[in-house]
Amino acid sequence: MPTLALTNFNIVVGLLGGWISLFGLVSYLLKESLYLSEALISLLAGLVFSPHATNFIRPLDYAGSEENLDAITLYFTRLVLGVQLVLAGVQLPSRYLRKEWKPLALLLGPVMTMMWLVTSLLVWGLVPKLPFLHALAIAACVTPTDPVLSNVIVKGRFADHNIPKDLQKIIIAESGANDGLGYPFLFFALYLIKYIGDGGVSESGGAGLAIGLWFGETWGYVVILSVVYGAVTGWIAKELLHFCEERKFVDRESFLVFALSLALFIVGTCGMIGSDDILACFIAGNVFTWDDWFRLETLDDSLQPTIDMLLNVVMFMWYGAVCPWHSFVANSVIPIYRLIALGILILLLRRLPIILAFRKVIPQIDGLQRAIFTGFFGPIGCSAIFYLYVTLEFITTLNPNHGDTPRPDVANLKEAVSVLVWFMVICSVVVHGLSIPLGKFGIYLPRTISRSLSSPGDAISSQLRGRVIPRTNSGGDTVANTPNESRSTSARPVFRIGGSVIPRHAATRSPTFRLSISSEVGDPRGNRELSPRPSEPDTKPFTNVNPSSYPGRTIRFPDEQPDSEASHQPEREVLSPSFE
Structure with missing residues (x-):
């Protein structure tokens, strides 16, 4: 009996x-038109399905215990x-870490250190009765920039149009490298808490x-060993793939998934040795x-x-379900008004003033706007959650005699780091996820209101003001328009076909065109270009034409005055190619 x-x-x-299916149906609209990140949308979906709302996703029931x-x-x-x-390492160009080691050293050295110290001072100043060592540990969790959320600003249509390559x-390089380099900042504070807290x-x-353990274990075993291991593993994987691909041992599907399997291998093996x-994953991807x-293949x-x-959507849905939302209001560490103030100050002061101070010595971000x-x-984002649970795991080792009662000095550290790190992750996902669409809305809204309040004629003339089509004589030189012509053409938009407007004198010499095959410049859809009919004896090579455009295309407008050489052409003729 079915049940x-x-x-x-x-x-x-x-x-x-x-x-995932519903999100995929409107993904282009959300990500490329509204500029909303998949992380923000999935986080909200996880909250809606979590025990805090509809209770469809119950993480504690699946796990069995905290x-x-x-x-x-x-x-x-x-x-x-x-x-x-x-994948971040694979995206970078050839030998990028070696070529750009100076700006990366500045970002990963003094800039990251200042971010850590500034965040520590803010946490220490706004959280009541919190020791400074605890503030250092909490700040270390949120110091690295997250590679998952960074993809929102370095991929997609917004990045292609607004962010230089x-x-x-x-x-990408900074967010990838500083994730792993968060270990020294975190364990500097944790070792001091353990031995002098x-x-x-x-x-x-x-x-x-x-300090000895910090240098020996953290820098030597964790950081340096992971760099060496990642570099060796990435190089061996590259050589093996080269060898097998040249001999046709690997199919296309396995070739494409090779980087993903390499990531799984490194995560598992590094986890075994505790590095x-x-x-290691970032270094391996870059060496690979x-x-x-x-990358080019x-x-x-x-x-x-x-x-x-898929991983991002599932990950942030899980975060929305497991996030301790209630603890933001009901906790014994910090009241909600201080928590909100702390979130705003960290987002404003954690990174921005430091980047402004270093902008002249880092070529890629030279200039105030950049x-x-x-x-x-x-x-x-994800890197902060990673270091949060590394911290929680370390705190469990600070119980005297391995009992259930923690040391008195760290009795509230677990709650403090959980509340503050989770709140900062939520603030960053929401604020950075909405910054681009709100910025776009703030730019276009005043223009829309201004156009709607103005008359239609004023709106059209303001949009088309100053667009004048130059006239040329028979020799190809530009001549001035008469006042009547200037008035008639200044209010007319210049339509561009193929990326450029062909000068009128060149187009009117050969009013009929044929379609020919070109092996050098052509339409990427058919490798074709439009060229003048060779039977026209008067045809001369086109001049002043953008090489990337298609020669022989132009538009004639009804109010144009014909040149003396082209006066035999009909006044309202629109030239178009004829296909033979």
């Missing part, structure tokens, strides 16, 4: 598939970051042992395409962006 099986698996799979839920979120975040950072590349009562060794899998071969491939999109853009768009 309803409302199991967790069926509900989650049905919701996930339905949401500890298991934290572990699942940490592993899921590691997976998404690993894939994202390998060199700026896009430096943002309670006055050295629980742990012996003091600050000397803490920094996030940094060190000669630009794999997959330049037009859609598999990697598709996997990337500096403001780069300084504001330093998103906080």
Whole structure:
């Protein structure tokens, strides 16, 4: 007898598939027309389906306990970051890290250090009774810029039209590298909390042992080993793929998915040895395409962006479901009004003033406009959640005698880091996700209101003012228009076909054109170009024509005065090619 099986698996799979399908139906409208990020939309969807709303997605029921839920979120975040950072490394041009090591060193050194210290001072000043060491640990979680959210500003139609390519590349490189370099900032504070946080009562060794472990374990084993491991793994993977592809051992599907499988391999093996899998993935991705071969081979491939999109949608839906939304209001660490003020100040002061100060020594962000853009768009996302759960895992080791009662000095640290980091992630996703559409709305709204209040004739003349079609004589020189001609042509838009308007003297010499095949310049759809009919003896080569345009195309308008040479042409004739 058929019965309803409302199991967790069926509900989650049905919701996930339905949401991705609905999002896909309007994805172009949301992402390319409204400039809304998939992270923001998926986060809100996760909140709607979470136990805080409709209770369709119940993460705690799937995990069984808070500890298991934290572990699942940490592993899921590691997976998404690993894939994202390998793809980020693959996107960069050949030998990019070696060519641009100076600006990257500034961004990853003094700029990142100042971001950490500024955030620490803000947290320490606004959170009541919070030790400065705890503020350093919390600030370290939100210091790295997130590569997942950075894709919103370096990909898509907005980036293609508004962000220079060199700026896009430096943002990708910085967001990829500083994710892994968050470990030194975090463990500098955590080791000091462990060995001197309670006055050295629980742990012996003091600050000397803490600094020694920081240099030996964090820098030596975690950071340097991950760089070496990622570089070696990426180089071996590149050589193996080269070898097999030359001998036709690998099919196209396996070739395209190779970078993704490399990310999974590095995340798993680095996790086994306890090194920094996030940094290793980025280094491996960059070394993997060190000669630009794999990047160029997959330049037009859609598999990697598709996997990337699916992981982002699922990841932020999970964040919306597991985020402790209620703790923003009900917590024992910071009142809500201070929390909101802290979120605003961190987004404004964490990165922007520092980038403005360094803008003249970093070529890619030279200039005030670029500096403001780069300084504001330093998103906080998956990397902050990753370091949050690394911190929570470390705090559990600070219990005396491995009991259930934490040390008195870290009794509130777990709640403080959870509330503050989660709130900063939500603020960044919302603010950075809405900045571009709100900015576009703020630009176009006054123009629309102004045009609607003005008369139709004024609106048309204001749009077309100053667009004058130059006249040329028989020798090809530009001549001045008469007052009547200036008045008639200044209010007429110049229509461009093929990227350029052909001078009238060149077009009227050969009013009929034929379609011919060209092996040098042509239509990308058919490798064709329009050229003058060779039977016309008077035809001369076109001059002053953009090489990228199609010669022989022009539009004649009814109010144009014909040249003396072309006076035999009908006044209202519109020239068009005839296809033979």
